[in-house]
Amino acid sequence: MKRFPKKRVVITGAGSGLGRAMSLEFAKLGWNVCVSDINAERAKETERLVTLQGGTPLVIGCDVTRPEQLESLAAELKKKWGGVDIVINNAGVAAAGFMEKIRLETWDWIITLNLKSVIYGCRAFIPLLEAQGGGHIVNVASNAGIASLPEMACYNVTKAGVISLSETLRAELTPKKIGVSVVAPTFFKTNLMDQFTSPDPRQRQMANAFFNKSSVTSEDVARHVIRAVKKNQLYVITQWDGKLAWFCKRLTPEIYFKVLGWIYKKGLGDRYLGMPKAA
Numbered sequence: 683m684k685r686f687p688k689k690r691v692v693i694t695g696a697g698s699g700l701g702r703a704m705s706l707e708f709a710k711l712g713w714n715v716c717v718s719d720i721n722a723e724r725a726k727e728t729e730r731l732v733t734l735q736g737g738t739p740l741v742i743g744c745d746v747t748r749p750e751q752l753e754s755l756a757a758e759l760k761k762k763w764g765g766v767d768i769v770i771n772n773a774g775v776a777a778a779g780f781m782e783k784i785r786l787e788t789w790d791w792i793i794t795l796n797l798k799s800v801i802y803g804c805r806a807f808i809p810l811l812e813a814q815g816g817g818h819i820v821n822v823a824s825n826a827g828i829a830s831l832p833e834m835a836c837y838n839v840t841k842a843g844v845i846s847l848s849e850t851l852r853a854e855l856t857p858k859k860i861g862v863s864v865v866a867p868t869f870f871k872t873n874l875m876d877q878f879t880s881p882d883p884r885q886r887q888m889a890n891a892f893f894n895k896s897s898v899t900s901e902d903v904a905r906h907v908i909r910a911v912k913k914n915q916l917y918v919i920t921q922w923d924g925k926l927a928w929f930c931k932r933l934t935p936e937i938y939f940k941v942l943g944w945i946y947k948k949g950l951g952d953r954y955l956g957m958p959k960a961a
């Protein structure tokens with residue numbers, strides 16, 4: 683992390699799960715951590731924990747669905763810290779369902795919260811990073827944007843969008859000395875199910891089963907992110923199953939989707955998760 687001697691990071695959705703875990707990992711390294719979240723209470727708790735871990739916290743509330751609030755966040759950091767080294771667009775939510783049943787309101791909600799929020803974050807911070815001579819952007823996507831598992835269209839689409847945006851920015855921001863990483867974890871336990879929505883209870887059950895199968899923690903993922911930023915790595919694929927999906931899909935996309943369709947038709951995924959087969 684020698685690239686960033688001033689040690690300043692801002693993390694959206696830092697009140698819980700991965701956002702909090704990343705805040706604490708940066709705190710352990712003695713960073714200034716701007717804890718940003720829509721939930722003031724959760725942000726306060728992260729602030730307390732950051733101090734305990736040896737970091738210097740700064741709480742600034744921000745609703746990532748509001749572009750003007752991300753612009754204010756950038757302006758506030760310029761005023762308080764003179765800039766910021768790493769910007770982590772992390773806040774996000776989850777939803778699932780059969781394509782024809784996902785409500786249009788759910789599509790609007792999740793596209794705004796998971797994809798437009800990252801667009802707003804990048805737009806707000808790139809001018810600041812450029813003016814100060816560089817920095818790094820971390821966009822938190824998901825392996826969902828690569829694996830394209832069935833019954834998760836709305837979530838998959840938003841995360842694939844975040845991956846595409848990050849890939850584009852990787853080259854576009856190179857002349858501006860701004861690094862870009864995109865994080866694509868598979869399931870790990872957080873509070874993500876709090877705001878989860880699906881038209882059928884089946885998808886909630888499915889998501890819970892995936893979470894229960896995972897032995898990876900937010901801390902594991904957070905440490906992986908820091909290692910990747912250190913190396914200025916674009917793709918941050920944090921778990922073995924995610925690496926397998928990524929590798930197979932890139933190597934043999936036609937076969938990947940044939941096999942995925944066959945597994946789904948046979949209900950093997952349901953069997954693995956201990957669920958009744960999809961109707």
Ligand SMILES: NC(=O)c1ccc[n+]([C@@H]2O[C@H](COP(=O)([O-])OP(=O)(O)OC[C@H]3O[C@@H](n4cnc5c(N)ncnc54)[C@H](O)[C@@H]3O)[C@@H](O)[C@H]2O)c1
Nearest residue numbers: 695697698699700720745746773774824869870872873874
């Ligand atoms: N947990 C997983 O299995 C998993 C897997 C892949 C990707 N992700 C991604 O990781 C990111 C973090 O999720 P998490 O699992 O830590 O969930 P989480 O629910 O524990 O944390 C999300 C945080 O975002 C905040 N938030 C929600 N709406 C907001 C808004 N409008 N503005 C600002 N903050 C808002 C919440 O208050 C919460 O503190 C998300 O982008 C999620 O899609 C999670």
